[in-house]
Amino acid sequence: VLGGMAASMRNLPAAEGAFREAVRLDPQRTEAWAMLVRIAAATRGPAAGREVLAEALAVNPGDDALAALGAELEPAP
Numbered sequence: 767v768l769g770g771m772a773a774s775m776r777n778l779p780a781a782e783g784a785f786r787e788a789v790r791l792d793p794q795r796t797e798a799w800a801m802l803v804r805i806a807a808a809t810r811g812p813a814a815g816r817e818v819l820a821e822a823l824a825v826n827p828g829d830d831a832l833a834a835l836g837a838e839l840e841p842a843p
């Protein structure tokens with residue numbers, strides 16, 4: 767909840783911290799991982815988003831929703 771509130775107020779560092787805490791407590795919270803991927807990509811670029819995505823998929827292998835985020839991080843043709 768705190769991560770969503772911080773993100774809606776455009777406080778991305780606070781949002782990232784809250785979502786990091788969520789996945790630390792429960793690594794299977796794929797919605798928190800998805801937000802971390804999007805925040806990393808928005809603030810540090812697609813390569814950072816891909817790094818977080820790889821981290822998320824390492825603890826949630828085969829998750830279709832997370833895997834679909836990879837397409838968002840690829841450059842448009």
